[in-house]
Amino acid sequence: MIEIRDLSKRYGRRVVLDRISLSVPAGSIFGLVGPRGAGKTTLLRLLATLATPSEGEVFVAGLPVAGEGLLQVRQRVGYLPEDFGVYPDQTCAEYVEFFAACYDVPPAERAALSADLLQLVDLYHRKDTPADRLTPAMRHRLGIARALAHDPWVLLLDETMKSLDPRARVETRELLKELSGMGKTIVITSSNLAGLQDICTHAAIIEAGRITQAGPLEEVLAATPPYRTIVVKFLGDARLAASLIKAGRGVVDVQSRAEPGASPDAAAGIAMLKELRVTFDGAYTDASALLRSLMHSGVQVVAFAEEN
Amino acid sequence: MRPSLNRLSSLRSLLRVSPIASRELAGRMRSTQAYTVLTVYLSIVGGLAVLIYLVSSLGSSRAVGGGSAVGTAVFYFLVGMQVLLVSFIAPAFTSGAISLERENKTLDVLRTTPLTPAQIVRAKLISALGFTLLLIFATLPLFSLAFLLGGVEPFELVIALCVVFASALTYMLLGLYVSSRFRTTAGATATTYAILLGIVVGVPLATLIGSSTVSASLPSTGGRLWPLLADLSDVGFTLAISLSPISAIVASQRFFILTNNLWTFTPGFSGVGSWLTLPSPFLILVGLYLVASAVLYALTVRRLANVEQG
Numbered sequence: 001m002i003e004i005r006d007l008s009k010r011y012g013r014r015v016v017l018d019r020i021s022l023s024v025p026a027g028s029i030f031g032l033v034g035p036r037g038a039g040k041t042t043l044l045r046l047l048a049t050l051a052t053p054s055e056g057e058v059f060v061a062g063l064p065v066a067g068e069g070l071l072q073v074r075q076r077v078g079y080l081p082e083d084f085g086v087y088p089d090q091t092c093a094e095y096v097e098f099f100a101a102c103y104d105v106p107p108a109e110r111a112a113l114s115a116d117l118l119q120l121v122d123l124y125h126r127k128d129t130p131a132d133r134l135t136p137a138m139r140h141r142l143g144i145a146r147a148l149a150h151d152p153w154v155l156l157l158d159e160t161m162k163s164l165d166p167r168a169r170v171e172t173r174e175l176l177k178e179l180s181g182m183g184k185t186i187v188i189t190s191s192n193l194a195g196l197q198d199i200c201t202h203a204a205i206i207e208a209g210r211i212t213q214a215g216p217l218e219e220v221l222a223a224t225p226p227y228r229t230i231v232v233k234f235l236g237d238a239r240l241a242a243s244l245i246k247a248g249r250g251v252v253d254v255q256s257r258a259e260p261g262a263s264p265d266a267a268a269g270i271a272m273l274k275e276l277r278v279t280f281d282g283a284y285t286d287a288s289a290l291l292r293s294l295m296h297s298g299v300q301v302v303a304f305a306e307e308n
Numbered sequence: 309m310r311p312s313l314n315r316l317s318s319l320r321s322l323l324r325v326s327p328i329a330s331r332e333l334a335g336r337m338r339s340t341q342a343y344t345v346l347t348v349y350l351s352i353v354g355g356l357a358v359l360i361y362l363v364s365s366l367g368s369s370r371a372v373g374g375g376s377a378v379g380t381a382v383f384y385f386l387v388g389m390q391v392l393l394v395s396f397i398a399p400a401f402t403s404g405a406i407s408l409e410r411e412n413k414t415l416d417v418l419r420t421t422p423l424t425p426a427q428i429v430r431a432k433l434i435s436a437l438g439f440t441l442l443l444i445f446a447t448l449p450l451f452s453l454a455f456l457l458g459g460v461e462p463f464e465l466v467i468a469l470c471v472v473f474a475s476a477l478t479y480m481l482l483g484l485y486v487s488s489r490f491r492t493t494a495g496a497t498a499t500t501y502a503i504l505l506g507i508v509v510g511v512p513l514a515t516l517i518g519s520s521t522v523s524a525s526l527p528s529t530g531g532r533l534w535p536l537l538a539d540l541s542d543v544g545f546t547l548a549i550s551l552s553p554i555s556a557i558v559a560s561q562r563f564f565i566l567t568n569n570l571w572t573f574t575p576g577f578s579g580v581g582s583w584l585t586l587p588s589p590f591l592i593l594v595g596l597y598l599v600a601s602a603v604l605y606a607l608t609v610r611r612l613a614n615v616e617q618g
Binding site: 045048049050071074075077079081083084085086087089090098099101102103104146 | 327328330331334335338339412413414416417418419420421422423424
């Protein structure tokens with residue numbers, strides 16, 4: 001479904017993607033895994049026709065993503081960025097209908113399509129809610145409904161799982177499996193292979209703009225040390241904690257996350273509990289050394305545990 | 309057969325109301341802001357027009373032709389308000405049109421749809437222009453007051469409307485272009501207004517000062533070079549006054565009264581050159597603004613298309 005040949009992307013002198021070749025089979029759920037800044041988002045933006053390759057060729061359903069095939073590719077691809085906005089003057093139903101109109105869906109079919117898609121993502125009960133009043137998890141589901149408005153063959157999801165709570169992640173996984181069952185090809189990015197391995201059929205590891213492993217999930221898992229996520233909750237300087245963790249052995253990526261319900265405490269002058277999610281592929285001794293370095297530096301660690 | 313079908317399809321796509329235009333117009337008319345702007349604008353314009361009518365009629369009620377003087381005063385006040393509207397209110401509808409999409413992180417998603425950059429720019433322009441035309445047309449009944457009192461010729465309304473529409477189009481496209489260049493709406497809006505202030509107020513002021521200085525420094529008689537220089541400066545000043553809607557309307561009306569010719573005039577700013585015949589300032593403004601609009605439209609489309617080239 002997607003063929004990438006010797007693709008490079010440069011911004012000025014900075015090389016973001018370096019001669020990548022990749023093949024995504026039709027109907028697969030393809031996990032694109034790598035640390036922050038590896039080039040995952042750039043690759044997705046190229047597939048979504050938002051950027052043009054500096055070198056190489058990219059084909060979606062046999063059509064080149066640049067030049068004459070661009071508009072046809074857009075009809076076949078649905079793209080959900082990591083961070084996207086909605087129009088505050090639209091309800092959820094209107095939001096989906098608006099994008100259906102952008103894709104030339106006939107006016108008579110838009111309302112029914114919107115209702116079907118909102119039912120698919122379990123948001124039908126919120127169809128009349130202004131789109132900007134949804135929770136982040138619901139907004140992502142609305143984004144998926146929007147990306148499906150023109151019945152695309154390929155769905156490109158950038159870090160969709162990252163901002164979701166555990167329950168929403170389970171729901172989204174089920175939704176993606178359902179979409180895969182409907183014949184959609186799904187490309188989803190993440191910094192953590194472990195978070196995708198129960199839904200992906202294929203995967204690729206991307207580091208510093210190069211693909212280091214690609215193929216069926218079992219092959220990639222066999223060739224790659226499994227990433228784990230360590231959740232660190234602490235009191236104190238978040239920047240210091242993040243820099244200490246980043247310097248640790250086996251650390252692939254660090255992402256901060258605000259602890260829900262922490263704001264009232266902060267407003268009351270009570271120290272705020274912070275949380276960092278560490279993508280980790282080191283040994284247990286490395287994890288132990290990481291914890292020691294945090295504690296020796298005065299970071300008050302409240303929890304340090306591997307996420308299941 | 310095929311080329312004519314293609315032409316028909318492209319014409320249809322040109323005329324089709326874009327979903328973006330529909331969404332923005334619907335969103336604007338749903339908001340209380342639209343009704344507030346309309347109500348406040350009409351109240352101010354209507355109130356001031358009545359006030360001018362009352363003040364003018366007090367001063368000229370006993371004079372012969374006093375009614376027509378009041379009509380002229382009301383008419384030019386209304387035209388001035390229309391010019392202020394298209395110069396300083398209308399660009400606010402476009403100066404954030406693209407930068408706001410960028411700030412709200414909706415532009416990328418919009419760009420993945422089959423809508424072309426040209427269609428996006430046209431839709432933004434149509435939605436903003438639609439509301440501005442509503443404001444312009446809403447004040448048109450007030451012009452009947454001026455015509456009832458007399459002192460205003462239909463051609464004066466034609467001049468005013470030509471200038472107002474050309475200015476609205478150009479200033480809105482200027483707002484759109486600046487919006488496509490800026491990351492923040494605040495920056496885009498401030499820049500648009502700075503440029504417009506220069507064009508609408510700065511240019512006539514500079515022309516006024518410049519023409520007085522030149523006419524004072526050029527001798528009325530002398531060598532062969534002076535008339536040539538005077539004619540050149542006349543052309544320059546005519547172009548300058550034709551850049552601002554305010555000076556273009558005032559100058560066109562004055563030249564018509566002096567020469568009884570709506571389309572051409574012979575400038576004499578410097579008081580020396582006298583053989584040049586130029587189009588009336590409002591015609592020059594309309595021509596220049598239409599060319600500027602076409603250029604700004606093309607630049608905005610190109611800017612939107614080239615957001616991320618590698």
